[in-house]
Amino acid sequence: MQRLRFIALAVRDWISTVGTKMAYLEPGSPWENGYCESFDARLHDEVLSGEVFYSLGAAQILIEQWRKHYNTIRPHSALGYRPTARETIVPIDQRPIMY
Numbered sequence: 001m002q003r004l005r006f007i008a009l010a011v012r013d014w015i016s017t018v019g020t021k022m023a024y025l026e027p028g029s030p031w032e033n034g035y036c037e038s039f040d041a042r043l044h045d046e047v048l049s050g051e052v053f054y055s056l057g058a059a060q061i062l063i064e065q066w067r068k069h070y071n072t073i074r075p076h077s078a079l080g081y082r083p084t085a086r087e088t089i090v091p092i093d094q095r096p097i098m099y
Contacts, residue, residue: 042070
């Protein structure tokens with residue numbers, strides 16, 4: 001832990017030497033982080049506000065389905081309207097034939 005403190009002090013000194021300032025995000029405040037805020041808004045708008053969950057299991061299944069869609073199918077404007085992750089499983093009928 002002491003080592004991390006020394007590293008943090010060195011980084012702080014370097015930042016002030018360079019002439020920039022650090023952005024401080026209050027712990028536990030995702031509204032100060034645009035990426036977290038954007039994701040939270042999408043999750044709320046696309047899943048949570050449109051569903052009534054009668055059990056934890058049902059919530060887990062629907063949220064996992066949405067997560068997979070969000071990461072592998074849904075286009076993201078910041079990525080040129082491509083999904084964040086590509087499917088890594090190739091269907092058997094599309095695999096090259098090995099002789």
